[in-house]
Amino acid sequence: xxxxxxxxxxxxxxxxxxxxxxxxxxxxxxxxxxxxxxxxxxxxxxxxxxxxxxxxxxxxxxxxxxxxxxxxxxxxxxxxxxxxxxxxxxxxxxxxxxxxxxxxxxxxxxxxxxxxxxxxxxxxxxxxxxxxxxxxxxxxxxxxxxxxxxxxxxxxxxxxxxxxxxxxxxxxxxxxxxxxxxxxxxxxxxxxxxxxxxxxxxxxxxxxxxxxxxxxxxxxxxxxxxxxxxxxxxxxxxxx
Amino acid sequence: xxxxxxxxxxxxxxxxxxxxxxxxxxxxxxxxxxxxxxxxxxxxxxxxxxxxxxxxxxxxxxxxxxxxxxxxxxxxxxxxxxxxxxxxxxxxxxxxxxxxxxxxxxxxxxxxxxxxxxxxxxxxxxxxxxxxxxxxxxxxxxxxxxxxxxxxxxxxxxxxxxxxxxxxxxxxxxxxxxxxxxxxxxxxxxxxxxxxxxxxxxxxxxxxxxxxxxxxxxxxxxxxxxxxxxxxxxxxxxxx
DNA sequence: GCTGCAAACTTGTACGTACAAGCTACATGA
DNA sequence: TCATGTAGCTTGTACGTACAAGTTTGCAGC
Numbered sequence: 018x019x020x021x022x023x024x025x026x027x028x029x030x031x032x033x034x035x036x037x038x039x040x041x042x043x044x045x046x047x048x049x050x051x052x053x054x055x056x057x058x059x060x061x062x063x064x065x066x067x068x069x070x071x072x073x074x075x076x077x078x079x080x081x082x083x084x085x086x087x088x089x090x091x092x093x094x095x096x097x098x099x100x101x102x103x104x105x106x107x108x109x110x111x112x113x114x115x116x117x118x119x120x121x122x123x124x125x126x127x128x129x130x131x132x133x134x135x136x137x138x139x140x141x142x143x144x145x146x147x148x149x150x151x152x153x154x155x156x157x158x159x160x161x162x163x164x165x166x167x168x169x170x171x172x173x174x175x176x177x178x179x180x181x182x183x184x185x186x187x188x189x190x191x192x193x194x195x196x197x198x199x200x201x202x203x204x205x206x207x208x209x210x211x212x213x214x215x216x217x218x219x220x221x222x223x224x225x226x227x228x229x230x231x232x233x234x235x236x237x238x239x240x241x242x243x244x245x246x247x248x249x250x251x252x253x254x255x256x257x
Numbered sequence: 258x259x260x261x262x263x264x265x266x267x268x269x270x271x272x273x274x275x276x277x278x279x280x281x282x283x284x285x286x287x288x289x290x291x292x293x294x295x296x297x298x299x300x301x302x303x304x305x306x307x308x309x310x311x312x313x314x315x316x317x318x319x320x321x322x323x324x325x326x327x328x329x330x331x332x333x334x335x336x337x338x339x340x341x342x343x344x345x346x347x348x349x350x351x352x353x354x355x356x357x358x359x360x361x362x363x364x365x366x367x368x369x370x371x372x373x374x375x376x377x378x379x380x381x382x383x384x385x386x387x388x389x390x391x392x393x394x395x396x397x398x399x400x401x402x403x404x405x406x407x408x409x410x411x412x413x414x415x416x417x418x419x420x421x422x423x424x425x426x427x428x429x430x431x432x433x434x435x436x437x438x439x440x441x442x443x444x445x446x447x448x449x450x451x452x453x454x455x456x457x458x459x460x461x462x463x464x465x466x467x468x469x470x471x472x473x474x475x476x477x478x479x480x481x482x483x484x485x486x487x488x489x490x491x492x493x494x495x496x497x
Numbered sequence: 498g499c500t501g502c503a504a505a506c507t508t509g510t511a512c513g514t515a516c517a518a519g520c521t522a523c524a525t526g527a
Numbered sequence: 528t529c530a531t532g533t534a535g536c537t538t539g540t541a542c543g544t545a546c547a548a549g550t551t552t553g554c555a556g557c
Contacts (some may be wrong), residue, residue, distance in 0.1 A: 022510060048537060059512050064538085072312055079471075080538045081519030197487040200440045200458035218440035218458040223487075231319070231549090247437040247463075250490075262540060288507060299542050304508090320508045321549030471519095500557080507550070513543080520537070527530085 027056055028066040035075055035086055045083035046076065074250075111151075114175035115144040115210070120163060127160070128223045129236055135162040145175055146210050153211045154246055160236040183228075191235070193227040201240070211242040220248060267296055268306040275315055275326055285323035286316065314490075351391075354415035355384035355450070360403060367400070368463045369476055375402040385415055386450050393451045394486055400476040423468075431475070433467040441480070451482040460488060 021029075031046065040046055047055070052063045067084055070076045076084045123131060123140045140160050147155040159179070163169070166187060173182055183189040201221040203213045211219065220241040225234050241248060261269075271286065280286055287295070292303045307324055310316045316324045363371060363380045380400050387395040399419070403409070406427060413422055423429040441461040443453045451459065460481040465474050481488060 024510075045537095050537085061513080062511055065510085067538095078538065079519085081521080081536085083520095083537060195489070197489045198438065198460065199483040199487050200460045200481070201483075202458050216456075218442050220438065220440045220460075241440070243439040243441075247439050249435070249437045264540075285507095290507085301543080302541055305540085307508095318508065319549085321506085321551080323507060323550095498557105500555105502555085503553095505550100505552080508548085510545100510547070512545080515540100515542080517540070518538085521535090523532105523534085525530105525532085527528105 023058055024062050024065040024069070027052070027058065027063065028069050031066065031070060032075060035070075040086045042086050042088075045085055048083055111148045112176055113146040113148065113153075115146055115156075116142070117175060118143040118170045118173055120170060123160070127236075128238055129225050129234075131162075132232070134164070134232060135234070138162040138164045141166070141169055143175060149246060152242075152245060154242045156207055156210045156240040158238040160238075162233065164233055189233065190229045191226045194224050195227075196222055196224045198222050203240070207240045211240065213242055213244075217242075217244075219243070263298055264302050264305040264309070267292070267298065267303065268309050271306065271310060272315060275310075280326045282326050282328075285325055288323055351388045352416055353386040353388065353393075355386055355396075356382070357415060358383040358410045358413055360410060363400070367476075368478055369465050369474075371402075372472070374404070374472060375474070378402040378404045381406070381409055383415060385419075389486060392482075392485060394482045396447055396450045396480040398478040400478075402473065404473055429473065430469045431466045434464050435467075436462055436464045438462050443480070447480045451480065453482055453484075457482075457484075459483070 034040060046052070046067075049060050049063050049067065052058070052067075053060045056063065067076065067078065070084075071078055074088050075086070077087045078084050118141050120139060120141055123136065139162070141163055142158075142160050145157050145159070146153050147157060161169075172186060173179070180191055183191075199221045201219050203211065203215055203217045203219045205215055207213070207219060208215045208217065213219065220239075220243055222237075222239045222241065224237040224239070226237070227234060274280060286292070286307075289300050289303050289307065292298070292307075293300045296303070307316065307318065310324075311318055314328050315326070317327045318324050358381050360379060360381055363376065379402070381403055382398075382400050385397050385399070386393050387397060401409075412426060413419070420431055423431075439461045441459050443451065443455055443457045443459045445455055447453070447459060448455045448457065453459065460479075460483055462477075462479045462481065464477040464479070466477070467474060
């Protein structure tokens with residue numbers, strides 16, 4: 018938080034308030050002029066914060082009406098788990114460690130192209146299984162370049178939220194991602210981990226996360242059990 | 258195009274130029290000041306156009322460097338087909354009509370919740386199969402509320418691009434979407450249409466497209482063969 | 498030759514103004 | 528009572544200024 022900008026501070030405050038139910042789902046946020054007055058910022062700056070909340074799917078803006086709270090889902094709304102129509106909250110989400118973080122070299126034929134900087138840095142690797150209400154839904158293989166992340170393997174405990182840890186410890190925030198998605202079939206390893214039979218359909222996803230650190234990217238290869246929960250995302254909403 | 262705004266005009270021009278290879282992949286666009294001067298717009302307005310190109314994944318902006326062309330993928334970069342790392346261009350994409358557009362009532366238990374407005378309007382329904390180089394990759398079931406779309410069933414030919422048709426005929430543009438994704442298994446119908454065996458894994462996707470018309474949404478239920486081509490998307494990139 | 502610094506670019510942040518356009522609620526008039 | 532229109536709210540668009548901060552380039556000095 019050393020050099021957070023004004024609009025980021027407001028963005029973070031509003032996001033926290035939305036997640037903490039200060040504003041109910043479907044209700045309107047204070048108007049841009051009200052926020053501008055109460056936070057002592059110009060309307061332009063307020064609009065910048067709201068715009069980010071909108072592209073991340075937390076609110077919908079409507080001309081003449083206001084900014085309406087749309088979703089409380091976390092992690093950028095890029096692709097998160099949903100039951101019927103309700104996003105799964107953190108309360109029902111558990112994380113199990115399969116392999117603790119370890120420092121190694123990058124795998125050969127890595128699933129994304131790496132820069133020389135990343136190649137040289139070496140790679141931190143760990144594996145987690147995510148469950149919703151005791152049901153395993155995601156087998157996640159994460160790779161991080163070891164770039165200016167002091168004491169990572171000592172500090173990070175797999176049970177805690179990874180993104181939250183990055184934010185609190187290093188001021189790193191995920192701001193976007195590229196991903197590739199396939200329909201695949203569970204092999205023995207995946208079937209065991211996700212409580213499926215060999216041959217059951219699973220989602221295979223390769224992800225490259227973008228962060229607020231200019232050249233730092235995080236990588237994930239994951240398999241999802243979508244028997245009970247679908248993956249969901251929202252995008253766009255830039256135009257009128 | 259009756260009332261396109263300045264930034265939308267610039268946005269459309271730049272997007273067209275990117276897709277038409279005026280700017281090569283990896284090269285930098287003219288700077289904000291140059292665009293501002295050449296288009297006779299303020300820098301703020303230019304930034305608004307560039308910002309939209311960025312959130313849709315066409316460019317990446319870098320402080321001190323410029324706006325770098327990142328991708329030529331179409332359809333908002335929300336979720337499009339990719340081979341190894343190259344987006345599939347329109348040249349290799351064919352569309353086959355399975356069911357021509359017909360006006361009917363909405364299916365019972367529709368996969369998204371409908372407003373009263375939509376319920377009352379009735380529904381246009383058609384089915385297409387998309388192929389890349391003769392390989393069927395997508396079975397698409399599209400539903401549209403019949404709201405102020407005169408002569409739709411007469412005018413729309415399934416062979417043409419649906420989004421392009423909407424833009425040219427009604428000035429409707431897709432500006433975002435919500436979607437739910439599952440890994441599933443091909444039944445006989447889907448297997449036949451996609452050239453798969455029964456039991457092969459497929460992606461099942463429900464989509465709700467948002468348009469520039471305030472209360473008009475388009476709906477799609479689709480099945481994808483991801484044997485050769487993955488689905489891909491980019492999101493975010495709002496922050497520094 | 499080469500190091501290092503400064504100038505000249507780039508985008509990012511923050512402020513401000515003005516008016517357009519959509520929505521709502523209330524008052525006015527038939 | 529009820530329709531209508533207007534006042535007052537909302538966000539959207541477009542312009543402008545100023546300075547911060549990252550990147551590149553090239554020149555001066557060693």
